Amino acid sequence: MVIKPFYSMYQPNGYITIFLLLLCLLTIKSYGQSHKMISLESIQQRYIGKWPKTISYVKKVDTRQYGREDSSIQYHAYLYPGIARIDQGSLDEGRATIIHGEMSYWFKRFKHVSNGETVKYFTDYMLGDIYYDDLAGFKKVLAYSQVDSSLKGHGIWEGRPVIVIGATSLEDRYNAQVWYDTEGLYPVRFIEGRSGRVRDIQYQIKKYGSFWFPESAKEFVGKKQVGTVRYQNFSSDRKLTEEIFDLERFGSCHWAE
Structure with missing residues (x-):
């Protein structure tokens, strides 16, 4: 009896078949290792030194819930590190928050009404402040947003490899979690469900040369x-002048005018 080599069962492409099988095994191994190598440090370090010193944009939100439709508008301006201004509604209302480092100042009808410690929530923090902070600050904001940074998972979502911070499975809908595109290391999804209502924000990202920013999001x-x-x-x-963020001169100018 003649015993034929394994590859002969796949003739005339036996060698090619074996090569492809080995390539698949190596790819799977490499895929798993690449996720193990992704850490909080690597997510943060990817855009440190590449993120712009200033950004500004208009955020428009349309909601449809409980049989009602609503719309709102915000004007955002950031002068990194640590200085920001967010105007709510029409600029004629004089309603805004100005942030100077660890302190936030609230204005209504162009008058300073109160101030307090700056609260950093991850869905805002991840859009720039993360790249001007240290790792301890990064972990602190994750913890404040109830994202457990010790929990990590990975998988495929909408055809792309993603890494999850805050959960070990893509099916988890209990733990607060943020999903990052594995290749670009930018956020594509934020989920929280501990209140009993799963809130899921999915981002559409646009690349601007060496950095990124969302074009839109669905909630x-x-x-x-x-x-x-x-x-x-x-x-x-x-151009964002210091006057825009000056507490004493609030109302004298605005970047969107």
Whole structure:
């Protein structure tokens, strides 16, 4: 009896078949290792030194929930590190928050009404402040947003490899978590469900040379879309003078005027 080599069963392409099988095994091994190598440090370090010193944009939010439709607008301006201004509604209302490092100052009708410690929530922090902070600060903001940075997972979502911070499985809908694109290391999804209502924000990212920023986002409660966010008039080149963020001169000028 003649015993034929294994590859002969796949003639006339036996060698090619074996090569492809080995290539698949190596790819799977490499895929698993690449996720193990991704850490909080690597996510943060990817854009440190590449993120612009200033950004400004208009954030428009449309919501449809409980039989009601609503729209809102915000004007965002950031002078890194640590200085920001967010105007709510029409600029004629004089309603805004100005942030100077660890302190935030609130204005209504162009008058300073109160101030307090700056609260950093991850969905805002991840859009720039993360790249001007240290690792301890990064972990602190994750913890404040109830994202357990010791929990990590990975998988495929919408055809792309993703890494999850805050959960070990893509099916987890209990733990607060942020999903990052494995290749670009930018956020594509934020989920939180401990309140009993799963809130799911999915981002559409646009690349600007060496950095990124979202063009829009969809918000779901459960599996029902309840909102759309659009980030418009984005710029990293717009001149943002110190007067815009000056507490004493609030109302004298605005970058969007």
